[in-house]
Amino acid sequence: SSGINAEWPLRPGNxxxxxxxxxxxxxxxxxxxxSSNTYGGHSVExxxxxxxxxxxxxxxxxxxxxxxxxWRPRPPTLLREKDIxxxxxxxxxxxxxxxxxxxxxxxxxxxxLIEKRRAVYDEFMTYRRKKEKDLEVLxxxxxxxxxxxxxxxxxxxxVEFFMKKEKSTDCDSALxxxx
Numbered sequence: 576s577s578g579i580n581a582e583w584p585l586r587p588g589n590x591x592x593x594x595x596x597x598x599x600x601x602x603x604x605x606x607x608x609x610s611s612n613t614y615g616g617h618s619v620e621x622x623x624x625x626x627x628x629x630x631x632x633x634x635x636x637x638x639x640x641x642x643x644x645x646w647r648p649r650p651p652t653l654l655r656e657k658d659i660x661x662x663x664x665x666x667x668x669x670x671x672x673x674x675x676x677x678x679x680x681x682x683x684x685x686x687x688l689i690e691k692r693r694a695v696y697d698e699f700m701t702y703r704r705k706k707e708k709d710l711e712v713l714x715x716x717x718x719x720x721x722x723x724x725x726x727x728x729x730x731x732x733x734v735e736f737f738m739k740k741e742k743s744t745d746c747d748s749a750l751x752x753x754x
Contacts, residue, residue, distance in 0.1 A: 595619075603648065607626065611644040621639060622636045622638045
């Protein structure tokens with residue numbers, strides 16, 4: 576038997592390698608695994624790699640003469656049994672409270688961003704109004720210059736085309752331009 580339960584097959588989520596690995600150890604929470612290459616196994620490339628449960632490398636350390644990697648055991652809880660039961664019982668309300676606090680902190684960041692954008696927009700609009708006033712002054716100056724001096728003259732030209740008169744079979748006569 577391979578040791579894998581057929582009702583609950585394990586599938587790799589990610590594949591990664593650690594060259595010349597000598598030891599592998601999961602942390603007590605089951606969220607991280609450490610692969611290490613110790614001095615006792617090989618004298619080159621000693622150190623360890625830290626991986627998350629999805630198989631992505633989180634940290635890498637090369638240490639000359641590295642001998643052993645060991646996770647620190649989880650400390651015992653400081654809560655009494657009654658407090659643990661209360662936390663489990665009120666988890667939904669705690670979750671809701673923390674979500675509200677998260678939203679407030681996000682909205683504060685959003686509010687700061689909105690205020691910054693508003694300041695940039697106001698600065699632009701002030702600049703735009705100033706330039707619009709400058710443009711109006713220039714328009715007035717140009718219109719004063721144009722009314723004093725400009726007198727427009729119109730020249731009329733007549734263009735004539737010579738036409739040749741021919742007889743055709745479809746109609747009695749047709750005018751064909753000669754270009």
